[in-house]
Amino acid sequence: MRGSPPRLVAPPGPAADTCADCAGLPSMCACADCGAEDKLYEKGRCARCSLRRRAAALLSGGTGHVPGELAAVFEAICSARTPRAALNWLRAGAGAAILADLAAGRAAATHEALDAHPRPRAAGDLRQMLITGGVLPARDEELARTERWLAALLESIQPAGQRQLVHAFATWHVIRRLRHRASTASRPRTCTAGARREIKAAAQFLTWLTTRGTPLAGCRQADIDDWLATGPAACNARGFLAWAAGQGHCPALEVTRPARQAGTAISPGQRQELATRLLHDDDLQITDRVAGCLVLLSGQNMTRIAALTTSDVTTCGQDVPVRLGRHAAPVPHPPGRLLLTLIHDGKPYTGIGSRPDSRWLFPGLLPGRPITPARLAERLRALGVPAKAGRRAALTDLAAQIPAAVLADLLGLHPTTAVSWMHQAGGDWSRYAAQLAQTAITNHEE
Numbered sequence: 001m002r003g004s005p006p007r008l009v010a011p012p013g014p015a016a017d018t019c020a021d022c023a024g025l026p027s028m029c030a031c032a033d034c035g036a037e038d039k040l041y042e043k044g045r046c047a048r049c050s051l052r053r054r055a056a057a058l059l060s061g062g063t064g065h066v067p068g069e070l071a072a073v074f075e076a077i078c079s080a081r082t083p084r085a086a087l088n089w090l091r092a093g094a095g096a097a098i099l100a101d102l103a104a105g106r107a108a109a110t111h112e113a114l115d116a117h118p119r120p121r122a123a124g125d126l127r128q129m130l131i132t133g134g135v136l137p138a139r140d141e142e143l144a145r146t147e148r149w150l151a152a153l154l155e156s157i158q159p160a161g162q163r164q165l166v167h168a169f170a171t172w173h174v175i176r177r178l179r180h181r182a183s184t185a186s187r188p189r190t191c192t193a194g195a196r197r198e199i200k201a202a203a204q205f206l207t208w209l210t211t212r213g214t215p216l217a218g219c220r221q222a223d224i225d226d227w228l229a230t231g232p233a234a235c236n237a238r239g240f241l242a243w244a245a246g247q248g249h250c251p252a253l254e255v256t257r258p259a260r261q262a263g264t265a266i267s268p269g270q271r272q273e274l275a276t277r278l279l280h281d282d283d284l285q286i287t288d289r290v291a292g293c294l295v296l297l298s299g300q301n302m303t304r305i306a307a308l309t310t311s312d313v314t315t316c317g318q319d320v321p322v323r324l325g326r327h328a329a330p331v332p333h334p335p336g337r338l339l340l341t342l343i344h345d346g347k348p349y350t351g352i353g354s355r356p357d358s359r360w361l362f363p364g365l366l367p368g369r370p371i372t373p374a375r376l377a378e379r380l381r382a383l384g385v386p387a388k389a390g391r392r393a394a395l396t397d398l399a400a401q402i403p404a405a406v407l408a409d410l411l412g413l414h415p416t417t418a419v420s421w422m423h424q425a426g427g428d429w430s431r432y433a434a435q436l437a438q439t440a441i442t443n444h445e446e
Contacts, residue, residue: 073133094122201236265392299394302373325412400425
């Protein structure tokens with residue numbers, strides 16, 4: 001039977017151990033469609049069968065026949081983990097209303113139509129359902145949002161000469177770089193915050209020059225020094241000025257980078273206390289325990305953790321290798337056990353239209369998408385785990401024990417970043433080589 005377990009009715013009373021079918025009694029709570037003994041939802045049907053009927057009515061436009069291109073979406077809705085939540089979504093959800101318009105032909109099933117919809121959040125959620133169901137092709141949503149943001153920004157820039165400069169810089173330098181990154185990266189999202197800051201700084205710098213009565217071609221180093229004094233965000237114009245000089249719009253000018261602050265890190269004792277709690281407190285959700293361990297023990301950031309897939313985790317004897325960088329890093333017991341538990345018993349997709357066979361290690365609410373880094377960091381903060389400060393403590397500890405090249409390969413760090421962490425930890429190559437030599441001598445003497 002489908003649905004909830006059959007209700008025990010015989011013998012009457014709290015000691016009942018037999019269902020109505022086995023006792024030969026008529027059941028008053030059997031679904032008229034599937035026959036499962038369950039709490040009925042409407043007209044003698046359980047919630048699961050009611051969901052199937054209502055979803056078919058919505059996607060068929062009243063004809064009872066669901067179009068082939070929407071069959072996968074129909075099955076995804078019907079297989080919702082909580083059918084009553086899906087029924088509520090069909091009844092009152094804004095995304096369901098948009099889906100009904102698409103099924104009836106009143107709206108086009110295209111990315112452009114969803115972009116222009118007056119309910120952008122509902123349209124965005126529905127978009128992921130349609131992508132998962134094969135109705136729409138996949139696309140990089142962060143890149144698409146940045147392109148729409150750029151179009152709105154360009155409309156606000158005056159005069160036309162400045163708008164053309166910003167448009168050329170954004171299109172042929174910044175957005176082009178983002179598209180290349182999106183086409184080659186394995187992550188589900190493209191980070192666009194830095195690109196937006198560059199474009200916005202270019203527009204603000206040109207406006208600032210206009211207020212001084214200085215054309216870009218007449219800009220000199222003294223102007224740049226005055227611009228940099230306007231605030232810490234002024235250095236974001238560095239990329240624009242380098243591009244403009246390369247295109248012959250201005251002379252080569254120097255924009256000094258501000259001193260980068262390393263930030264604070266939690267103490268070794270606090271790190272150990274938090275890691276111990278995550279490893280052994282079974283009352284915590286397995287998702288939070290694994291994510292916190294990856295921060296405190298492996299120095300991973302939220303973006304990389306959220307992008308992990310089940311294929312990144314394998315088993316090899318007692319260890320559980322996890323691919324965080326170029327090579328898989330063995331994770332010993334007990335964090336390795338937590339990883340396997342997350343894969344086998346972790347929280348599945350709960351959103352409407354989600355598929356149960358998710359490849360993401362940390363699935364999100366949107367179909368086919370992992371949890372967002374911001375949401376993952378929020379969950380860890382609720383447990384008292386500061387993601388950034390915890391990661392700094394982990395990387396400082398690891399960099400003091402592992403050479404930079406190995407650290408970069410295992411943790412997916414840029415070599416320059418790994419060397420920087422090694423210097424912050426007080427390590428260097430000569431000390432590491434000397435330690436290796438001393439260990440080899442000791443082992444030989446033993």
